[in-house]
Amino acid sequence: MRCEEARKLLALESGGDLPGARDRALASHLEVCRRCRAFSEELALAVAWMRSAAEPVISEADYAAMRREVWRRIESGRGARSSSFGAGRLVLAAAGLLAAVLSLFLLARKSPQESPVASARPAVVEPPPAPPNPTVSSAGPAPSPAHAAEPVRVAVSRPPRSARRRPVAPAGDSAVERIEFRTANPNVRIIWLVRKGEEKSSSMPAGRTEEVS
Amino acid sequence: MSSLAPALLTGEARTGREAPPGEGATSPIAALVERAREGDGRAFDRLMVETQERVMGLAWRLLGSREEARDASQEVYLRVFRHLGRFRAGEDFHAWLYRITVNVCRDSIRRRRRNPPAPAFPVEPSRPPEAEEDLLGAERWNLLLEALASLPPKERAALVLRDLEGLTSEQVARLLGSRAATVRGQIASARLRIRNFCVALIGGREALP
Numbered sequence: 001m002r003c004e005e006a007r008k009l010l011a012l013e014s015g016g017d018l019p020g021a022r023d024r025a026l027a028s029h030l031e032v033c034r035r036c037r038a039f040s041e042e043l044a045l046a047v048a049w050m051r052s053a054a055e056p057v058i059s060e061a062d063y064a065a066m067r068r069e070v071w072r073r074i075e076s077g078r079g080a081r082s083s084s085f086g087a088g089r090l091v092l093a094a095a096g097l098l099a100a101v102l103s104l105f106l107l108a109r110k111s112p113q114e115s116p117v118a119s120a121r122p123a124v125v126e127p128p129p130a131p132p133n134p135t136v137s138s139a140g141p142a143p144s145p146a147h148a149a150e151p152v153r154v155a156v157s158r159p160p161r162s163a164r165r166r167p168v169a170p171a172g173d174s175a176v177e178r179i180e181f182r183t184a185n186p187n188v189r190i191i192w193l194v195r196k197g198e199e200k201s202s203s204m205p206a207g208r209t210e211e212v213s
Numbered sequence: 214m215s216s217l218a219p220a221l222l223t224g225e226a227r228t229g230r231e232a233p234p235g236e237g238a239t240s241p242i243a244a245l246v247e248r249a250r251e252g253d254g255r256a257f258d259r260l261m262v263e264t265q266e267r268v269m270g271l272a273w274r275l276l277g278s279r280e281e282a283r284d285a286s287q288e289v290y291l292r293v294f295r296h297l298g299r300f301r302a303g304e305d306f307h308a309w310l311y312r313i314t315v316n317v318c319r320d321s322i323r324r325r326r327r328n329p330p331a332p333a334f335p336v337e338p339s340r341p342p343e344a345e346e347d348l349l350g351a352e353r354w355n356l357l358l359e360a361l362a363s364l365p366p367k368e369r370a371a372l373v374l375r376d377l378e379g380l381t382s383e384q385v386a387r388l389l390g391s392r393a394a395t396v397r398g399q400i401a402s403a404r405l406r407i408r409n410f411c412v413a414l415i416g417g418r419e420a421l422p
Contacts, residue, residue: 008405012397063262063265
């Protein structure tokens, strides 16, 4: 056995971590190697010193401060949990409210087309099929909210859905629906007058743009 | 050696070595644990009193500073408080506490590596030394901390748990999540470094205290 290997084994042996067979081989080496015997003694001394010095000096005041802090953190944790729970409930309530408002808004936008009792409530006007303002989408039934033109609700009575779906307006119905758009420019409004009962494709409604001073 | 170690051995013995089965469940600690689990704050406080010396001592040996040891001990008991409900009756509370302490200290060492602390103030004893014996004890303790600080963290943890806390290599390996052979290698390397530290100390100073 070489001394280098013997010293690694000695480090294990000093703590009783060496298997029996290796221990015997090490003992044989130590019998013939004086330097490794000295190394072994130093190692044993170091481990004994380390163990003797292993008790920290901690005062009762330190322990008491530690326990106090633990209780303080437990209590503040409880408070934080309850307040965060309260905050969570608030956030949930706000989210619920927002969802309700959004769904009401969407419902209101769809209602002129889908509600069978459209005449019973204020109608949301539809955008014109070919508005003069290029920023207003002509593909969809409603203008994009991102765009400047924004439909304004006007309280006019509309015929029932079945009547509106007819391609041709009933004879003698001369009521006119006023559709008003606001644009990005607050001084410019687009007003459309559409005969009731007319489908978008059946006739081009008359429109005018006016400037508001 | 800490008195926590026999408790750990007892925990292992319940699976067939020394102590009779179920001993842990009837010990005073087990009774405190049971009461604390039921929400008895006094029992939890008493549990801290009964185990604080072991927890803070181990944390101090692993971390090397009193401040860090105190912070780590607080964190240990907070985790105990939070997870006491998960602790199964009849399980070895000391082994569980030991595991939490080692984990908290490892987290602390990782944090320290990420955010190295500002240069520390000189080590001060927790109470003013009143007698020569106290002075010697404080000096010995500071030297030990110095020696342990010269070790890589993994070797330090293995050495502290094996030689200062008296766990077996297998128990240390379980606690550190390593193989026993790896842990034995780390312990051997650490002992050699401690021996070198002592030899240098004897060369530089008069003798080991």
